[in-house]
Amino acid sequence: MGKLICDSTTSSPVIPWKDPTAAPSSIDTIAAAAAVDLSDEILTATATTPWDDVSGLEDQQKRHLQRLHAKGVLWKHPGNKCQNQNQEDDVDSSSSPPAAVVFRLSHGGDVEADGNCLFTASQKAMNLKEISAKDLRRRTVRRFLEDLRSESGMERENVDAAIRHMYAPDLRSGWGIHVVQELKLLAKKADRETLDSAIEELVNLGMQRELAAESIYKERCTAVDNGQNWAKYMSISGSPDDEYNIITLQYTEDGLLTVDENREGHAAAFGDDIAIECIATEFKREIYVLQAHGSDAMVDEDNCVFFLPHRPRSEICGPPFFLFMKGTGWCGAGADHYEPLIAHSSSVISHEKVALVL
Template sequence: MGKLLCDSTTVAAETFQTASPTVSWRDPSPTVDLVDQSADVTASTTSIGVAAWGEVIGLEEQQRRHLERLHSKGVLWKHPEDQSRSIVFKLSHGGEVSADGNCLFTASQKAMTARDVDARELRRRTVRRFLEDLGSVGEGQREMINDAIRHMYSPDLKNGWGIHVVQEVKLLAKKEDRVGLDSAIDELVQLGMQREMAAESIYKERCMLVSDGPSWAKYMLISGSHDDEYDIITLQYTEDGLLSVDENREGHAAAFGDDIAIECLATEFNREIYVVQAHGSDAMVDEENCVFFLPHRPRSDICEPPIFLFMKGTGWCGAGADHYEPLIANACSVISHEKVAMVL
């Protein structure tokens, strides 16, 4: 039975993207002598398949030109505490990854060129890191984290309509409970209730809301496999009420990685993660500003070079920019800052 649509007026859903931290630009020094500590980085990427930007599908010409400039001139990364560890990277596209909901972890695995860990293990380590850190923070910070999770996955449906046309509520149904949930829904249908309304009622009554740290951890562990403990149920709403119920009958839906997951992944590996977003002409930005870097810093000391992930969108809201792809960062030799395309 898949997705249940209500009789509401059809509305084009916007991609919901939470705000990432703003880039804190640093003033470059007159010249930057790069100690070539990059041998290990370069060696680890030479056998990884990369694609020239001219071969990457779905890019507009202004995006392509800007990305090719970043590749040819390089991007200067400065270690926040130790400027002597600055490195210039040339960024190449690391290839397509499956759009199965696991793309953050699949792309991160490829971007790190990690052969000893797969995407599901990265997902598990991300959640484990989140729970460990959540247990160490004070009550005030824990409530701030819970508020952010509620905003993303259990939004207040009385507000926010000036920004979003469609808002989603995420619920978790235990796989072992699906038969009982179906029976309860069928009972309401037999009493004359429309099926989508019956499904909404039963799922909200008996399933777990993703509304705090512990429920987020259970949600983020879901990779869309038969081994998952829970299935994801998605209720979509417009300002007029319920729009659809995605029951995820086959249990293939995976939890998309969000900003919280990216920060936890960065902390787990003591590395900054930069999400490189490329927006098209319909985002009303000029070529110089069509690509920007969104940093996610670890809550720990930075011990390794950064990881770069790529999002390509055709509009300001992302229009497809909920899909991560890997960037392969090859370190360059000694260079002065005047020659680089961007300083992070």
């Protein structure tokens, strides 16, 4: 599952359509002089799925996705020099990425919708054989905390504000966009019996069960409202060794809708834009999320497919990788499931022949 930030400084801008007939830049001239074919070991996986066979897509989406595969997208390296490469990173530090390359994008197959899909899809898209999705989640949180320690006071405030926007929103506003808003809380597994006893006491005093649960959870659990608590939240994979369980309070404009107490402890923290930027920074690679919206999002055919770029906070030392999202229109603000894209590299061709310039 996935979550996107709306109106946040941590989000990257949508990639607009660029006129393929525009005059080439100097980097294009360099690329044209030296065609590149990157290693399949780094950029491709063993299995891909034709877009016609991908479930849940409308015809207009399939047409655009088939065009992206047939013509490819042109990526240009920003030109920075990669220095101080960490040898633990899964990037080939022996050579710099090429000046430009064309990628033909195929669907990399379904991944389980268990809350870990960002990390599972990223693992498959990067073809990481020695790193599990759970390991990738841990590295993402570690990278976030390391970067957070180096932030200035103002930067930390911006991070905290973005996190509150997603996980502890002000329920007095935002109803023009969202039908349902959620508060995420963290309950220590060791405290579950104590929490249950406190809720039962309120019920015995005549309070409705859900209202009693809301009151106790909000009073005694940890809100996901700052960087340190985000790290605790994003560490949760729904496994038995998690320290915390996720409690979700859902609200409509009229008040409390449901309380998801997650008693089985299977809920995992969905990946978000902050996590994607951390993965990009950890591997020193750009990540492009290809988002496909259907008719429920009320977009015309020309705008039903677009790229959301996420850039590392450091230098770029390898080629980008790509993720896929099937957008949903009901919330007007993103999508709910990540899947891998397999990027097949090919020789650089002219602007006129590619489907899109990233």
